[in-house]
């Protein structure tokens with residue numbers, strides 16, 4: 011319901027903006043005379059966005075059927091896969107420099123990502139938004155707690171959450187085979203911008219995990235029956251989405267602040283378009299800090315900074331994705347320590363780590379959910395037992411990009 015309202019509001023705002031087109035400067039004193047009134051309608055400033063429908067999976071469609079598809083209740087596990095930015099140009103990522111091993115470990119290539127998407131789609135997974143899987147309620151004693159929602163999904167399908175960590179377009183990635191930033195194309199849609207290995211500018215929808223998923227869903231709308239895409243877990247220390255919106259404590263100048271303000275204005279319509287088309291956001295802390303450190307001063311100052319510099323751009327979120335998978339207070343499902351309590355007090359309700367299965371646990375003593383995510387990446391692609399854990403999503407033998415990854419070998423059983 012909240013989402014529908016937001017969608018309507020966006021539409022109303024867009025219509026209002028369109029209606030005001032060309033009149034923005036009517037109060038500005040000017041030397042040129044007003045142009046004569048003409049009958050022809052003004053050229054719209056930007057194209058009408060394609061309408062994008064978002065549905066709430068916790069509500070059964072009327073009569074149990076929507077668009078000819080029958081929906082059924084799902085109370086089983088909701089699987090969760092996460093990815094880092096994908097490698098667009100393996101020849102830059104795997105060039106033997108000191109970053110190669112890390113990129114091989116934690117990333118997948120565009121080729122592998124496309125194969126994984128195709129496989130999970132063929133195996134009957136459909137995307138759901140992580141924020142729809144649990145919700146906050148009050149129990150009989152008046153205490154606030156989280157509850158797992160029943161999802162109503164197309165018959166025969168299985169729900170899947172996808173999250174992307176660090177879509178910040180960090181400086182180090184730019185020369186290592188990744189796209190540089192997201193932009194809005196002339197069509198109003200999201201594209202990536204970057205440089206190819208020869209230094210040519212490339213605007214594409216085939217080189218970035220965000221635009222690839224958008225495109226895949228345009229081509230296979232039944233992969234996203236509710237309009238959900240993935241949850242983007244962003245830090246703040248090098249800005250977001252390729253825009254340098256961060257502050258720096260050292261050598262801050264008026265010029266740098268002016269540039270930061272420009273970047274902030276540039277990223278806002280991109281955030282808006284992502285949210286309009288089913289993407290959601292999570293905190294990944296400002297500085298990619300470890301939340302298991304016990305250093306409360308660091309955790310609080312980092313969190314404040316995330317809200318100031320990132321939350322102010324992406325809006326409210328109840329999702330926190332732990333950097334390094336490091337759980338606050340050591341063990342977040344048995345302990346509720348100072349760090350966890352503080353973060354929950356800041357509005358986070360779903361706390362996601364990394365694990366060997368899509369484990370989730372609703373905490374009893376505080377309104378919060380702990381959930382783990384699986385990680386298709388070089389480490390698991392190289393060492394997966396072929397049918398264990400990842401076998402429900404894909405056959406690793408059909409995914410691994412032998413043509414471009416370094417020759418470190420695989421350990422498949």
Ligand SMILES: [Zn+2]
Pocket residue numbers: 175176294298333334
């Ligand atoms: Zn991260």
